[in-house]
Amino acid sequence: MAKAVFWTGNEVCAEAAIAAGCRFFAGYPITPSSEIAAVMAQRLPEESGTFIQMEDEIAAMGAIIGASLAGVKSMTATSGPGFSLKQENIGFACMVEAPCVVVNVQRGGPSTGLPTHPGQSDLMQTRWGTHGDHTTIALAPAYLRELYLEMIRAFNLSEKFRVPVIVLIDEILGHMSECFEAPTPNEYTVINRVKPTCPPEKYNPYEVQDGELVPTMASYFEGYRFHATGLNHDKTGFPTTHPIVCHQDEVRQLAKVSHNRAEIDSWEEVMVEDAEILVVSFGSTARGAHSAVLEMRKQGVRAGLFRPITVWPFPDEEVRRLARKTKAIVVAEMNLGQMILEVERAAHSDIKIVGCQKVGGVPVEPYEIVAKIREVA
Amino acid sequence: MAFDYAPYMRMSKLPHLWCPGCGIGIVVKSLIRAIDRLGWSKDDIAVVSGIGCTSRAPGYLDMNTLHTTHGRAISFATGIKLVRPDKHVIVIAGDGDMVAIGGNHFIHACRRNIDITCIINNNNIYGMTGGQYSPTTPHGAKAATAPWGNMEPCFDLTKLAMGAGATYVARGQVGNGVQLERLIRDGLDHHGFAVIEALSNCHTQFGRRNKLPDPMQLIKHIQDKTVPKSKAEKMDSAELAGKFVVGELFRDTDRPEFCDEYAKLQQRAQAASKKKTAVPVA
Amino acid sequence: MSNRFEVRLSAVGGQGVILAGDLLAHAAYEEGKFSVQSPTYTAQVRGGPTKIDVIIDTEKILYPRTTAIDFFLSLAQRSFDAFAVGLKPDCTILVDPNLVHDCKGRANVFRIPIIELTRTKLGRMVYTSVVALGAMVELTGVVKHETIRKVVEEHAPPGTETQNLKALDVGFAAAAAVKAEVSR
Numbered sequence: 059m060a061k062a063v064f065w066t067g068n069e070v071c072a073e074a075a076i077a078a079g080c081r082f083f084a085g086y087p088i089t090p091s092s093e094i095a096a097v098m099a100q101r102l103p104e105e106s107g108t109f110i111q112m113e114d115e116i117a118a119m120g121a122i123i124g125a126s127l128a129g130v131k132s133m134t135a136t137s138g139p140g141f142s143l144k145q146e147n148i149g150f151a152c153m154v155e156a157p158c159v160v161v162n163v164q165r166g167g168p169s170t171g172l173p174t175h176p177g178q179s180d181l182m183q184t185r186w187g188t189h190g191d192h193t194t195i196a197l198a199p200a201y202l203r204e205l206y207l208e209m210i211r212a213f214n215l216s217e218k219f220r221v222p223v224i225v226l227i228d229e230i231l232g233h234m235s236e237c238f239e240a241p242t243p244n245e246y247t248v249i250n251r252v253k254p255t256c257p258p259e260k261y262n263p264y265e266v267q268d269g270e271l272v273p274t275m276a277s278y279f280e281g282y283r284f285h286a287t288g289l290n291h292d293k294t295g296f297p298t299t300h301p302i303v304c305h306q307d308e309v310r311q312l313a314k315v316s317h318n319r320a321e322i323d324s325w326e327e328v329m330v331e332d333a334e335i336l337v338v339s340f341g342s343t344a345r346g347a348h349s350a351v352l353e354m355r356k357q358g359v360r361a362g363l364f365r366p367i368t369v370w371p372f373p374d375e376e377v378r379r380l381a382r383k384t385k386a387i388v389v390a391e392m393n394l395g396q397m398i399l400e401v402e403r404a405a406h407s408d409i410k411i412v413g414c415q416k417v418g419g420v421p422v423e424p425y426e427i428v429a430k431i432r433e434v435a
Numbered sequence: 436m437a438f439d440y441a442p443y444m445r446m447s448k449l450p451h452l453w454c455p456g457c458g459i460g461i462v463v464k465s466l467i468r469a470i471d472r473l474g475w476s477k478d479d480i481a482v483v484s485g486i487g488c489t490s491r492a493p494g495y496l497d498m499n500t501l502h503t504t505h506g507r508a509i510s511f512a513t514g515i516k517l518v519r520p521d522k523h524v525i526v527i528a529g530d531g532d533m534v535a536i537g538g539n540h541f542i543h544a545c546r547r548n549i550d551i552t553c554i555i556n557n558n559n560i561y562g563m564t565g566g567q568y569s570p571t572t573p574h575g576a577k578a579a580t581a582p583w584g585n586m587e588p589c590f591d592l593t594k595l596a597m598g599a600g601a602t603y604v605a606r607g608q609v610g611n612g613v614q615l616e617r618l619i620r621d622g623l624d625h626h627g628f629a630v631i632e633a634l635s636n637c638h639t640q641f642g643r644r645n646k647l648p649d650p651m652q653l654i655k656h657i658q659d660k661t662v663p664k665s666k667a668e669k670m671d672s673a674e675l676a677g678k679f680v681v682g683e684l685f686r687d688t689d690r691p692e693f694c695d696e697y698a699k700l701q702q703r704a705q706a707a708s709k710k711k712t713a714v715p716v717a
Numbered sequence: 718m719s720n721r722f723e724v725r726l727s728a729v730g731g732q733g734v735i736l737a738g739d740l741l742a743h744a745a746y747e748e749g750k751f752s753v754q755s756p757t758y759t760a761q762v763r764g765g766p767t768k769i770d771v772i773i774d775t776e777k778i779l780y781p782r783t784t785a786i787d788f789f790l791s792l793a794q795r796s797f798d799a800f801a802v803g804l805k806p807d808c809t810i811l812v813d814p815n816l817v818h819d820c821k822g823r824a825n826v827f828r829i830p831i832i833e834l835t836r837t838k839l840g841r842m843v844y845t846s847v848v849a850l851g852a853m854v855e856l857t858g859v860v861k862h863e864t865i866r867k868v869v870e871e872h873a874p875p876g877t878e879t880q881n882l883k884a885l886d887v888g889f890a891a892a893a894a895v896k897a898e899v900s901r
Contacts, residue, residue: 064743064754082518084510103704108517108697113543117510120503120540124483124514127501132514150504234755234781235739237746278499278515279522281478285445285494287502296448296494346780424780 063240067231068135070202071161072097073240074209075133079248080159081107082132084121086114086140089173090229091163094135115140119147119160126156127286129277131213131250135161137229138171141180141187148222149188152311154286155220155264155273157251159212162224163232166392166419175419176229178341178392182399184224185370191308193315195322196224196370198341202236207246208324208367214249215322219314220272226369228392230342230421251275258282264307265293271314315371324367325376329355333362335431336380338401339390340366343422347390350427359435369397374404381405386434390414390427410434443467443477445497452491456650458609458635462556463492465612465633466527469620480523483512485537488563488637489529489556506536509544512551520550520694523623530557531569534590538570544628545599549693552622552629553601555592558637566640577644596630597685603629604685609636610658611681618683627692634661634679720775722859723786725804726849727768727796733846734790738769740850744860744868745773753778766796773859788857790849791817792831809856811849811892827856827899829891835884844884851888856896862889 065073071094075083083102085095095111102109108125112118115136122132136144141162151158164180166172180187184196195215199208209225216223254261254274263284264273273293276282289297290304298304315322326344328351330336335354339347344365354361364380366373377400381387386409389398398413405411414430416422444467453459470480480498484490486505493500503511508526516524533541533555544551560578561567568578568585571592575584596604603625607615615633622629636642636653647653664682667675724741726734735756742752754771770783786804790811791797797817804810807825814828829852835845847869854865866882873881 062746064739064746082514084514100704103697103701104708106701106705108701110513110517112510112513113539116507117513117540117543120507120510121514121517123503124501124511125518126514127511128481128515128518130518146504147507154501230755230781234753235742236753236778236781237742237751278481278501279478279519283477283497283499285500285502287494288504289502342781345778349779352779421780421782423782424784 061240062237064235064237065202066093066233066235067202067205067227068093068163068233069097070205071135071209071225071227072101074206075159075213076101076105076107077206077243078131078210078213079250080131080133080213081105082122082125082130083107083109083134084112084118084125084132085134086112086118086136088115088137088140090165090232091135091137091140091161093232094161094163115143116147119144122158123147123151123154123156126158127154127278129280131157131217133159133161135163137163138165138173139169141183145187149190149192150288151222152188152192153288155275155311156222156286157216157220157275158222159209159216160222160224162226164226164228166229166417172419174229176342176392176421177417177419178228178343179394179396179417180226181369181391181393181396184226191312193221193312194224194370195219195221195315195368196226197324197367198226198369199367200231200341200344200365202231202234203238203241204367205231206241210246210248214247217249217251218272219318220251220275221314224370226341228342253277254282262293263295264291266310271310271317319371322368322371323373325373326363326365326367328363328365330362330364330380332360333380333383334360334385335362335435336384336387337361337363337390337427337431338366338377338387338397339363340369340397343390343392346422346424347427349424350431353424353428354431359431361431372400372404374400377401377404378406381407381409384409386410386412388412388414388427388430388434390422390430392416392422438468438471440464440467443470443497444495448495451495453488454639456636456638457488458558458633458637458654459489459492459556461609461612462489462527462554462615462633462635463495465607465616466525466554466619467496468616469623472616472620473623475523480525481512481515482525482527483508483515484527485532486563487529487532487561489527490532492527506532507540508532509537509540509551509553513544513549516549516551516694517697520698524551525623526551526553528553528555529562530555530559530571530592531561534592534595535570542595542599545596545601545630547693548600548602548627548690550626550628552619552625552631554619554622555630555632556635557592557632558635558641560637560641562637562640566644572641576641578641579644592632593630593684600628600690601630601685602627602687602690603683605630605683606632606634606679606681608634608657608661608681610654614681621683625686626688627690634681721778722773722788722857723783724771724773724788724853724859725768725783725786725800726771726790727766727800728792729766729796733843734767734792734849735769737846737850737853738771740865740868740872741853741860742771742773743872744864747864747868748860750775751778753781755782766793766799768796768800788853788859790853792845792849794818811852811856827892827895829895831888831891834887834891838887839880839884841880844880847881847884848888848891851885852892853888855889855892
């Protein structure tokens with residue numbers, strides 16, 4: 059039976075993770091994500107899972123990768139400076155192909171910034187934060203019921219493609235509550251990593267069959283005794299500096315995402331088919347953008363909204379398709395111009411593309427987006 | 436009959452990358468013999484390391500092995516141990532890796548008393564990166580980044596471990612493999628966070644810069660600085676100045692182990708949540 | 718057609734009004750409406766003025782923050798001063814006159830001595846926010862009496878149901894009385 063809940067976004071993150079099968083959480087206190095850890099500390103032991111508050115953000119990221127390699131679905135949550143600190147080990151998770159989920163409840167400002175206020179300025183860091191070429195899947199839901207389902211999808215994608223998946227929300231979504239019917243298990247599927255079936259002596263932890271991109275994943279202590287390293291490695295998991303092997307392995311790791319866009323991409327479109335002005339916006343800001351679009355329609359302006367839910371990889375093709383049909387694009391975001399760079403790149407067109415950008419810890423309000431639409435209409 | 440290391444090793448990965456005469460080999464061999472004496476299955480052991488010469492050891496061991504980021508081995512090991520408390524988790528690291536960049540994780544693992552065995556190959560230098568001074572480089576010694584002599588004071592790793600709450604603390608040296616094996620075995624067998632410091636030689640990076648370029652010469656130099664615990668107990672502080680006491684230095688079997696305590700917490704939480712009646716929100 | 722109704726509950730200390738906001742949002746949901754709630758969230762609010770915003774609509778709520786507030790409750794001068802912004806010109810305002818003396822010339826202010834009523838009629842100050850909630854529901858009609866009664870009864874800690882319902886009734890009655898006075 060569907061259960062009506064009135065959870066904050068942070069509570070949704072925790073409950074949905076448990077529903078997705080997460081049984082290990084390591085975290086470190088940081089505003090505004092701390093409540094996720096608090097709920098996990100309460101709930102995981104009840105579900106025979108494990109919660110630990112580590113000595114720092116770096117350790118929390120390391121611990122979830124360790125738990126993942128030992129076979130348990132794992133997650134951490136953080137904000138602002140904590141997300142910066144996690145970057146090295148996020149890169150490690152990419153390299154050893156350890157499934158895990160990182161929730162980033164974005165706060166305002168660079169550095170310590172505005173800890174108790176929202177922002178969306180980590181969009182580019184989410185994609186490029188860790189060094190070296192690597193792939194990223196990042197999901198940015200805008201509603202709390204959607205957040206629940208996207209959290210489950212985050213675990214599913216991480217298990218299926220053996221990548222860290224980042225769930226990018228912000229202080230607004232993290233702390234607001236919204237009444238909704240909690241999704242029941244028949245509304246979603248839970249995906250688990252594919253384990254090897256070959257005998258241990260035949261197992262290569264990074265070997266893929268022809269036409270496949272994701273290797274099967276043994277857990278520690280199951281007799282497979284594999285080696286995992288952050289060094290470039292060959293299919294056996296051991297370090298190599300062979301240029302062709304290193305090149306091909308990095309290309310394969312990127313292809314896990316780039317060749318599976320149909321399954322990874324997700325977006326919402328509101329009245330885009332006849333739109334003359336397209337608004338592109340994500341996360342909590344997209345809710346105000348949606349209001350603005352409805353207001354413009356009331357006033358007779360043909361506006362539409364394109365809301366990427368999967369923000370990384372960025373839905374280039376869809377933006378390009380829509381850009382061909384519109385006069386102008388307004389990109390509304392709580393930063394000083396990050397998604398707009400992707401929109402410009404994807405649109406690849408001479409149409410007017412303007413930003414409706416705001417930082418300072420307060421949301422972009424619908425009237426501000428309305429004004430920007432009028433400016434270009 | 437000579438001990439056969441091959442069953443515990445990934446022989447195809449040899450030759451190893453360490454310099455001829457490096458102390459790390461003695462530490463790894465002592466570890467293998469200790470595991471063999473305990474009769475543990477290779478499938479049940481995870482060996483985790485960070486970055487550096489010592490951290491390459493897991494690659495040669497035919498176990499569940501993880502070569503992580505610089506300084507972070509203990510955090511990854513903590514995740515592994517917490518989800519599989521029934522298995523054996525070993526961390527092997529160098530001095531720079533463990534107590535410079537990894538120092539925070541080290542002291543907190545000591546504090547938690549989680550059942551992980553931490554073996555530190557202390558050769559007083561960053562070897563892999565080219566001989567920079569570490570937190571255990573002796574005062575006055577030369578290093579790539581201390582060409583005028585190291586002006587920093589150094590850590591006593593065993594005191595650091597004891598002060599932070601580790602419940603088994605020992606110090607051995609590569610010049611005495613028999614003792615080192617025994618200390619590692621006791622550390623592995625100990626139920627709690629165990630720290631074994633192995634005084635070791637990096638003649639390539641430390642020795643060359645400090646007039647001790649030959650491995651045997653450097654190992655002898657280390658031996659000369661050590662004092663067995665039984666003998667040290669009869670010495671005064673003036674006699675002990677500049678000496679390193681070797682042997683089992685501390686053991687506490689009373690302090691609760693972290694995973695045991697978490698299991699109890701889980702039981703309490705589950706008992707309480709059964710009692711809690713589900714209240715529909717709306 | 719959107720029927721957006723924005724409520725701001727403010728006080729000092731805060732815990733009480735956050736609970737009232739929760740209960741109001743639940744009651745709206747119970748009536749098939751949508752509701753979202755956002756607290757003030759700053760490390761500086763401990764013991765200081767605090768607020769909670771609740772938005773109720775018959776349609777899915779898009780923009781989750783307030784735009785034009787329909788109802789404002791203040792139980793302290795400091796919270797009035799800090800949060801009486803973004804109110805509609807005809808916003809209904811409810812204050813405790815013993816604590817809020819200066820309403821900055823605002824119209825449509827209802828004055829109910831909520832703290833004193835709670836002390837004399839219920840004996841324990843924990844019921845303050847439920848008395849205020851009752852008064853708010855009576856003044857605005859944003860949810861039905863029976864819905865808020867049901868929600869309060871369900872959420873009351875076991876053994877306190879009667880007292881909580883009584884607190885609601887005290888709020889209903891006090892608000893009905895001031896309404897009657899205003900209309901006379």
